[in-house]
Amino acid sequence: MKTKVAIIGAGPSGLLLGQLLAKQGIDNVIIERVSGDYILGRIRAGVLEQGMVDLLREAGVGERMDREGQVHTGVELAFNNKRVKIELEKLTGGSTVMVYGQTEVTRDLMDARSAAGLTTYYESSNVELHDVKTDTPYVTFEHGGERYRLDCDYIAGCDGFHGVSRPTIPASSRKEYERVYPFGWLGVLSDTPPVNDELIYCKTDRGFAMTSMRSATRSRYYLQVPLTDKVEDWSDEAFWTELKNRLPNDVAEKLVTGPSIEKSIAPLRSFVCEPMQYGHLFLVGDAAHIVPPTGAKGLNLAASDVATLYKVLTQVYKEGDKDCISQYSDICLRRVWNGERFSWWMTNMLHDFTGENDLETETHAKFMESELNFYTDNEAGRRVIAMQYVGLPYEDLV
Template sequence: MTTQVAIIGSGPSGLLLGQLLNTQGISNVILDRVDGDYILGRIRAGILEQGFVDLAREAGVAERMDNEGHVHEGFELSMNGERTRIDLKTLTGGDTVMCYGQVEITRDLMDARQAAELPTYYNAEKVTPHEVKSDKPYVTFVHDGEEYRLDCDYVAGCDGFHGVSRQTIPAEIRTEHERVYPFGWLGFMADVPPCNHELIYAMSDHGFALASQRSATRSRYYLQVPLTDKIEDWSDERFWDELKKRLPADVAATMETGPSIEKSIAPLRSFVCEPMQYGNLFLVGDAAHIVPPTGAKGLNLAASDVATLFKIMTRVYKEGDKECISQYSDIALRRVWNGERFSWWMTSMMHDFGDDLSGGNNMEPLMYKRFMESELNYYLGSENGRKVIAEQYVGLPYEDLK
């Protein structure tokens, strides 16, 4: 079996890359160790930067997003009940974000790939890249008990934090940076109208909370919880009670509650692997970097990786320029590190670190808390400060190739 680009992983980054490559006539095969239903069952973020929205349109998968998604021109930051709106559109000169669930964009991409009859192997076992430093890399895998060899020109590792792609880069070549936070996010989804028409990120003495949404009738909420907590510790009633303590009082007083349709606890970490390229293997998305969800950068950083790799592959196959492939890691990492810093910054300001000494900052915990409160007060109280937050939240422009 042969193809031009072998894509390992059928999450949104792998699917988006495959769809974009197909628009340029660049053949690709997607391999994944799980099935499509499992992927669609993973509840993830739903805020898309303009760059992601533009890529979805370029890939021809934006019709439902444009019809059902909600454009958000701002969001709110609440500090002990005091609400400040970050007017994205005004502060950035016109930029906005799109509220459209990751599950939905993944479903749209799956449907488009199936309609185009592009080869996808779900439940592929023993997926292994080989000879990625050579001009003739290949990937072996087992599907339905049969062994396959997929010869290709390039391998895109879109297989997440626990995937095989990053491990293909020799340990002495890669450097991994990691910060594990001393708390997690308890996510709660319910079929009730959102408590606010825009997102609210809330910092309080009870801990962090986020009021998010999936549609006009479905809400997604999050609470900062200790890593030792279990789902069974949190009844629906306890969740709603705690959420109301952390959100502004006027919002809590009018919010509708209802039974959960999904609950999960996710740990938070900052993670970056350098480099993001090894020979003809390229790491994309969670395979190379993880961010705390504060700031909505995870999926959007993956999209910027896809945009850069798509530009490279297009130049390689349309112009015969193979020299440009060496630019991938440097370009991708510049945007990754910026997104990592913003996510860390938002997390540090909005969460209660308790006695953790705030991740090794070597200062008394209450002192660090006061520093972060002062930091947040400064940025929210200044138009220039709000502009910095807005520009980071909508996402920096994608970088062009040299």
């Protein structure tokens, strides 16, 4: 088999890239380790920056998002018995975010790819990338009991943190930066009306909490928990009780509880791999970087990677300009590090790092309390938060 672009991974970044390339007449094949149903069963983020919203529309998959997604003009920070609204639209001159679940984004992209008759190999195994430093890379994999070879011009590694793409780059040619946080997020999805019409980030002495939503009838809530906790340690009743204890009193009084339909604990880490390009292999999204979810940047950074790679490959095939390939990593990493810094900053400000008789972490908590007060007590500080939250503009090729 032969194609122009081999895409490893059928998550939202791989599917979005494939859809955008197909719109330009650039052939692509997606190879995915798991089934489509498994991918749709993963509960992920749901806050989309304007740049990603526009990119989904450009890909031709924005109709349901525009119909069912919820435009949010602000978010709230709750701490020290007060609630501070960050007026995103007002403070940024018109920018907003869209609340539309990653699962729904993925479903729309899958449906569009299927309708267009584009090739995807789900449930593939033993995927290997070959000769990525040459002009003739190829991918081998097994599917349905048969061994395949896919020759291509370029490979997009959209296969996540544990995928095969990043390890294909020799360790001597990449540098990895990482910080692992000493807690996780316990998330619960429930068919209950959201407690508030905008997201609330809550900082308390009991730990961080967050209220979010997927629709007018489906809510998503989070609690900071120790890494030693397990999902089975938390009954629904225990979760709702602790959530109420961490919410402002007026919010807790409005909370509607009910059976959880999904419950999971996610560890938090900051991770970046440099560079994001090696020969004819490009790393995209979680294959190259992970952010703690506090800043709502994970899916959005993946989308900005896709936007950059889409521009690069379009220029390669439409204009014959291969020199632009060298711009990919630098452009992506500028935005990645900004998103990493914002997510790290939000995580540090809003979470409880203190330990018993630990003066260093208690001092850190005092610094972060001052930081939070400083940035929320004046419009200039709130504008900084708003600008970062709605996302920086996508960067064009030189």
